[in-house]
Amino acid sequence: MAPPKIVILTGAGISRESGLHTFRDADGIWARHRIEDVATPEAFARDPALVQGFYNARRAQLRDPSLRPNAAHEALAELEARWPADFLLVTQNVDDLHDRAGSKRLVHMHGELAKARCLHCAAVSHAPGDLTAETPCPACGRAGGMRPHVVWFGEMPLEMERIGAALEGCDLFVSIGTSGAVYPAAGFVREVRHRADTLELNLEPSEGSHLFDEARHGPATQLVPAFVREMLAKWG
Structure with missing residues (x-):
């Protein structure tokens, strides 16, 4: 069985524990x-x-x-580096903490500060x-x-064609540290939920938490490294 193609969406919650x-x-x-x-x-x-x-x-x-990347940023960079299948990290954040942690297959859909x-x-x-x-x-x-x-309110997020293609082909969609209130990102889970596994990792249930197959709630610096260890133990 081949490892799943992954799309991960991150929001402001993943950077909060770095002090932003x-x-x-x-x-x-x-x-x-x-x-x-x-x-x-x-x-x-x-x-x-x-x-x-x-x-x-x-x-x-x-x-x-x-200001430094935290354990969640670093875990996602490790997952990307070791993942043997398609992987795309899409962030709504305009900070550069994913970049500093070493993420490369990365889209800043709301731009870069x-x-x-x-x-x-x-x-x-x-x-x-x-x-x-x-x-x-x-x-x-x-x-x-x-x-x-x-990207300001009223403007189109960046690289939506690339994001759309990755969502269409993914087997696993993971949402981390997002409110589920900002579109189009909040609609990604609806796009994939009937053809891919979906997982929410968030401090508390998001507005769209009920749309996910599984939801785990707690600090990103705990949930994300644990998720990455699980994935690499099975597929890495």
């Missing part, structure tokens, strides 16, 4: 900021300085020397520091068009 705030908790980022003010194309057109300031603060968190995209030439550049209206594009040299390379 989630967006939807009672003390989360959206409790302190209106989406309409900082996370839409219209907000950027209306007040680019406010939006840049919001994301500059988020980006500063990534530069904190104490440490990158910027030029509105003039569409080039995507590495941008770990602050962005301002004066920041020039490394590709075309023009200033005034560098925006955070993140």
Whole structure:
């Protein structure tokens, strides 16, 4: 019997134990900021300085020397490295903790905070520091068009064709640390549930927890390494 083809979806809950705030908790980022003010194309057109300031603060968190991938990020990187079949890790997170942990077969469907995209030439550049209206594009040299390379509300997530193909061919879908409230990611389990095994690993039941074949609840740093050990013991 061949090992299953795997698609894993991760959300903010997997990075919370590394010290990053989630967006939807009672003390989360959206409790302190209106989406309409900082996370839409219209907000950027209306007040680019406010939006840049919001994301500059988020980006500063990534530069904190104490911020590191946790055991859940590291376990998923190990699973990918040792998995003998198709594997795709899809993250809704704009942080780079999966990358730092060593994940390669990885899609950042909501973009990457440490990158910027030029509105003039569409080039995507590495941008770990602050962005301002004066920041020039490394590709075309023009200033005034560098925006955070993140998917705002009302915009289409990235690499949806690649994600869709992986979902269509997968045998196992695992959702980790997600609220089940943000589409299209929240709909992935519905796409695969009748043709693939489905598993939720979350701190508490998500909004779509009832759609999964199995749900395990607790800290990601405990659940994810345990899941990876199970999979590698059977198939690795």
